[in-house]
Amino acid sequence: xxxxxxxxxxxxxxxxxxxxxxxxxxxxxxxxxxxxxxxxxxxxxxxxxxxxxxxxxxxxxxxxxxxxxxxxxxxxxxxxxxxxxxxxxxxxxxxxxxxxxxxxxxxxxxxxxxxxxxxxxxxxxxxxxxxxxxxxxxxxxxxxxxxxxxxxxxxxxxxxxxxxxxxxxxxxxxxxxxxxxxxxxxxxxxxxxxxxxxxxxxxxxxxxxxxxxxxxxxxxxxxxxxxxxxxxxxxxxxxxxxxxxxxxxxxxxxxxxxxxxxxxxxxxxxxxxxxxxxxxxxxxxxxxxxxxxxxxxxxxxxxxx
Numbered sequence: 001x002x003x004x005x006x007x008x009x010x011x012x013x014x015x016x017x018x019x020x021x022x023x024x025x026x027x028x029x030x031x032x033x034x035x036x037x038x039x040x041x042x043x044x045x046x047x048x049x050x051x052x053x054x055x056x057x058x059x060x061x062x063x064x065x066x067x068x069x070x071x072x073x074x075x076x077x078x079x080x081x082x083x084x085x086x087x088x089x090x091x092x093x094x095x096x097x098x099x100x101x102x103x104x105x106x107x108x109x110x111x112x113x114x115x116x117x118x119x120x121x122x123x124x125x126x127x128x129x130x131x132x133x134x135x136x137x138x139x140x141x142x143x144x145x146x147x148x149x150x151x152x153x154x155x156x157x158x159x160x161x162x163x164x165x166x167x168x169x170x171x172x173x174x175x176x177x178x179x180x181x182x183x184x185x186x187x188x189x190x191x192x193x194x195x196x197x198x199x200x201x202x203x204x205x206x207x208x209x210x211x212x213x214x215x216x217x218x219x220x221x222x223x224x225x226x227x228x229x230x231x232x233x234x235x236x237x238x239x240x241x242x243x244x245x246x247x248x249x250x251x252x253x254x255x256x257x258x259x260x261x262x263x264x265x266x267x268x269x270x271x272x273x274x275x276x277x278x279x280x281x282x283x284x285x286x287x288x289x290x291x292x293x294x295x296x297x298x299x300x301x302x303x304x305x
Contacts, residue, residue: 023083029076035060038074039082059083092125093273099153099297104290105166106131106140106156107297112276115148127154144170147243149260149270152179152281152299165289170240176285179235179245182278182303183254185226193221195248199241207261208243210251217241219248225305230257232305234282245279257304278303 025042032038036055040048054060058067061081068080094111101107108127110116115126123129132140135158143155143166157163169175186193199217202209218238225232231254235245243262249255250262257278260270269275280303285296 024079024081027074027076027078027080030074032074034070035068035072035074035078035080036070038078039080054082089121089123089125092122096127096130097300099300100295101158104157104159104162105288106135106158107284108154108156109299109301110146110151110154110281111301112149112151113273116142116145116154122148128156131156143167144240146281149277150279150281151276151301152279153284153297154281155284162290169286169289173238174286176283177237177281178283179237180224180280180282180303181233181235181245181249182230182257182305183233183249184229185231186252186254189252191221191223193252195219195221195252197248197251199244199247201242204265207265208241208247210247217244217248219245221249221252230305232303246277276304 025039027035027038027042030038030041032041036048036051039051039060040046043051051060052070055068055070059082060068062068062072063079065081092111092114094114096111096114097109099107099109108131110127115122117128118126128140128142132138137158139158139160141157141160141163143157143163146152146154155166157166196215196218197210198213198215199208200211201207216239220236220238222234222236223231224234233249235249237244241247246256246259246262250259255262258269258272258275259277259279260266280299280301283296283298285294287294
């Protein structure tokens with residue numbers, strides 16, 4: 001059986017597999033007679049009829065992983081699992097390609113516009129959800145993130161028992177990551193160039209900004225090719241702040257081609273499938289913490305040079 005939205009228990013092999021796709025909430029104290037009333041109060045942006053429909057369809061589970069009823073009484077501290085849904089979720093008409101797979105790791109080429117994980121307006125139209133379905137593996141988790149508009153390599157963990165050892169590679173900066181990008185020329189700079197700054201979240205929650213203070217972000221920049229109006233850059237992030245490469249290039253005066261966030265937000269461009277951001281996660285290189293084997297993966301995608 002297939003489901004149009006995130007899988008719920010009635011369309012998964014069992015409840016434990018379904019919970020891999022679920023969100024969770026702990027309901028606090030309040031004068032609510034039922035869990036339905038508490039959910040409506042906790043999430044005022046979601047209409048009551050929508051919670052009623054989810055409950056009737058078995059898409060809200062209690063801490064015993066059993067579906068609740070419309071009349072289930074509320075108790076402070078109750079943990080619920082629920083399955084996010086997005087009405088009229090926009091299809092992302094691009095496919096990811098698996099480049100490598102073993103017992104522990106999966107390396108995938110992600111197209112632009114496909115989110116890595118569910119969030120916002122995307123649930124089923126995400127790389128993680130598609131791979132879970134394709135590989136029948138609810139434990140699959142990304143080890144790092146690419147933002148929705150960036151294309152290229154993403155590394156996934158397939159086995160929760162070895163996941164921490166691979167996550168440690170990122171925490172220890174033991175993975176060499178190389179990106180490529182197209183942006184306007186920077187003839188006043190000498191290359192290779194290193195951009196260092198302090199990056200924090202912007203007042204617009206989906207953006208970052210450079211601020212005064214101790215450096216926490218570093219990017220190494222080289223020029224691979226030049227034309228009159230555009231240069232082809234190689235970018236190597238030493239750190240991994242949100243939107244670091246996009247922000248650093250924009251701050252230097254060379255915003256990436258088709259960047260819908262920097263230096264200013266362009267909502268139409270952000271959803272224009274004909275003009276993808278010209279930023280590609282080209283390669284990942286590291287020593288496998290389990291086998292000791294040296295891995296070097298390279299994306300087969302290209303930019304519009």
